[in-house]
């Protein structure tokens with residue numbers, strides 16, 4: 204389904220409740236499968252979290268997790284430890300192009316029985332669950348932090364815990380810290396010194412408790428972009444958010460100051476307000492927050508300023524090659540973009556082509572990142588329901604704050 208966004212203006216004051224963090228939810232769903240004593244609230248209603256929930260309870264021989272990267276990586280580790288369980292773990296055409304060798308080799312080194320059903324290094328995987336007896340492994344840390352989180356999530360169930368040595372520059376560090384914080388919240392002991400992470404074995408976690416998932420900061424990024432592109436005084440309140448977040452994408456609060464967006468935290472909520480119009484060119488290293496790269500590039504394009512984004516080496520192996528997708532779609536709108544395999548440079552521009560049809564490449568973030576363009580020029584978004592991967596009610600929520608959207 205494609206949708207048309209007419210040139211829009213958002214309400215002067217509005218509020219939006221965003222679903223729970225997909226990253227926190229997928230970790231906690233797995234941990235709850237290992238330690239069923241605790242309860243979860245505000246779990247993400249995203250496709251990826253629903254797929255994770257179902258995969259953890261099904262007894263099917265083939266588990267298909269579609270486009271869900273974290274689910275693919277976390278479940279590879281989970282199924283490897285489920286004694287007696289045999290499963291083929293597969294995904295979408297794109298998932299079969301997203302590398303998983305580093306994780307598979309680390310699990311094999313711990314004793315796992317995993318083979319490739321099609322191409323070496325990529326899903327689908329045939330996994331025969333068994334008791335993993337080893338407890339020390341090294342792996343490359345510069346490709347995806349999801350491999351590291353996957354190992355950490357099962358680590359406390361290994362008889363001797365785990366000692367993980369991270370090789371090379373560590374990418375997406377806040378996601379590793381999120382995993383460790385959640386383990387800490389359920390009472391698992393961990394340490395992270397230099398490049399070595401240890402997790403103590405723990406068969407049972409302490410008392411039953413309720414863990415509340417904070418809402419998704421990557422999803423919040425689209426509202427930062429919307430406020431940045433709105434009139435002075437425009438305010439949007441988002442819930443449920445807190446100042447001390449586990450999510451690295453909460454760095455948006457600092458980044459969007461640059462675009463004249465002022466942030467205040469209230470009880471369980473954050474209010475974004477447009478306070479300044481003039482904006483200078485932007486230079487930013489996003490190796491700790493790769494999922495907001497598309498949002499930021501589109502904000503800069505719509506504001507007519509240049510940006511020089513680095514630390515983007517993980518973008519090529521996400522839902523699509525996000526560097527190529529950004530260049531292609533921004534250039535359709537009239538921008539000028541240079542990319543390498545780890546950076547993006549956008550030249551300043553002073554106009555936006557109208558009624559351009561933005562391709563989304565099965566990537567929720569392409570659809571959502573380009574939506575704020577409608578505050579400057581009418582735009583068409585192709586395959587708009589792709590947003591359900593992380594934020595199923597995105598279009599309804601935009602309509603409610605004033606976007607003019609039609610099918």
Ligand SMILES: O=C(O)C1=C[C@@H](OP(=O)(O)O)[C@@H](O)[C@H](O)C1
Nearest residue numbers: 226273347348349375378494517
């Ligand atoms: O652990 C997680 O929840 C995630 C880690 C990041 O991946 P990489 O570590 O591959 O960059 C991020 O892009 C992804 O959306 C979610």
Ligand SMILES: C=C(OP(=O)(O)O)C(=O)O
Nearest residue numbers: 270271272273494521522
């Ligand atoms: C990269 C993402 O997800 P995943 O790797 O879990 O598919 C994302 O949500 O931007």
